[in-house]
Amino acid sequence: MxxxxxxxxxxxxxxxxxxxxxxxxxxxxxxxxxxxxxxxxxxxxxxxxxxxxxxxxxxxxxxxxxxxxxxxxxxxxxxxxxxxxxxxxxxxxxxxxxxxxxxxxxxxxxxxxxxxxxxxxxxxxxxxxxxxxxxxxxxxxxxxxxxxxxxxxxxxxxxxxxxxxxxxxxxxxxxxxxxxxxxxxxxxxxxxxxxxxxxxxWRDREEQLPVEWTRRIGAAIAAMEDHPDHPWTVKELAHYIGSSRSSFAAAFKEAVGETPYSYLRRFRMERAQQLVEESTLSVQEIARRLGYPLPSSFSRAYASYFGAAPKLIRENRRGKGMAEVRHH
Structure with missing residues (x-):
């Protein structure tokens, strides 16, 4: 953070x-x-x-x-x-x-x-x-x-x-x-x-807060999306919105349909796809922005999610673009 x-x-x-x-x-x-x-x-x-x-x-x-x-x-x-x-x-x-x-x-x-x-x-x-x-x-x-x-x-x-x-x-x-x-x-x-x-x-104690779950989960989602480079854990997200880990995890799964970790992974990968295909940022920089300490770990995660490493996808897109230029 x-x-x-x-x-x-x-x-x-x-x-x-x-x-x-x-x-x-x-x-x-x-x-x-x-x-x-x-x-x-x-x-x-x-x-x-x-x-x-x-x-x-x-x-x-x-x-x-x-x-x-x-x-x-x-x-x-x-x-x-x-x-x-x-x-x-x-x-x-x-x-x-x-x-x-x-x-x-x-x-x-x-x-x-x-x-x-x-x-x-x-x-x-x-x-x-x-x-x-x-x-x-x-x-x-x-x-x-x-x-x-x-x-x-x-x-x-x-x-x-x-x-x-x-x-x-x-x-x-x-x-x-x-x-x-x-x-x-x-x-x-x-x-x-x-x-x-x-x-x-609260009598100086951290207690259950009287706020509807939809708004609290929305705040957790906003935190993940605003700071995908942060190494979020379920415990930290729960603490972030003033809840216990178990209550937050259950409420998140019920409201969103997937676990907080699954949501964060999907968001990071979708964002990674956009940066790989549309930006000129290096793979190392994209990895850093999305919370991966090593480019190699990011590349493995990307390949596992999309079926190909980010470098290969870029090369394919670059080759396709050059072919289109030659064709015209």
Missing amino acids: PDPCSDREKGEDGHGPFDRARIDFRVLDSLTLLSECEPGRRIYLDHSTRPVMHLILAGKATVQDRDVTLDVSAGDVILALYGDAHSISAPAGETMTATTLKWPRQAPWNPPYHPPPPDAVTTILSFNIELNYLHPTARAIRIFPSLWTHRQQEDGGISRALALDLSQIRAICFGPGAPNVLNNLASLLFAHAMRCMYRRI
Whole structure:
């Protein structure tokens, strides 16, 4: 498996790419917006390719996506890991107004201070987060809730756990260096929220994940097809999607009609045939791209599958092509 899941980055216990997707959630950068909502205001956030996180600094709000509705209050952290579209609304007023939140392309170095509106009852600090690494499988099988909240009264809340004073956080949103300070805050909040999510959902254990098998098997197939050069094993593929070896092997055979090894071998051979017949790559390079450490082992596998070695097939095709040229 290529970087960022290189062998040197695996833990001593041999954790593979699925574990890396679960533990490597360092925040590289974030865009931040401060929203102060008067009663009856609703803020819409369109789908984002990056995770979105909110911290309620004051007041109460309702956060809602297509499937989930959460009532939150000051000190709660809300995480939309997949960046799904959602809305945040302040307590209802006499009239309802709606706006769409627009993320800035780049955070200003010295954002000017502005006082809160006098009728604001809910203050929300929102982050659009760039993670160090989120493996495509973690997004594909969606093992996490679309919307999740870590509440102030749980596990001591972020105020107690991170020694944060909610009343002072608004002030750090302005002035020189504010983006750097807010980026550090996003890292702390995100890491703490994820740790609490693991404790609440899986109790820090790797358990059966509530995701339908078709999507999980699809993720395993995508991994094999995206990286045919990797020496996949059934055990590693099962670990990759968060399953036991036996459960994955049985489900794969039932859904696909062949074993994972048979599928990978067939895919490699079909890809090899295309490269042998249509490209100018050497047999050695084709073998390397398809996970064969030696060209001789690749040639034997190819001959066993197609009835002739790749070099012979190329020579035959080259001879046929030259004959056609001479004929014309």
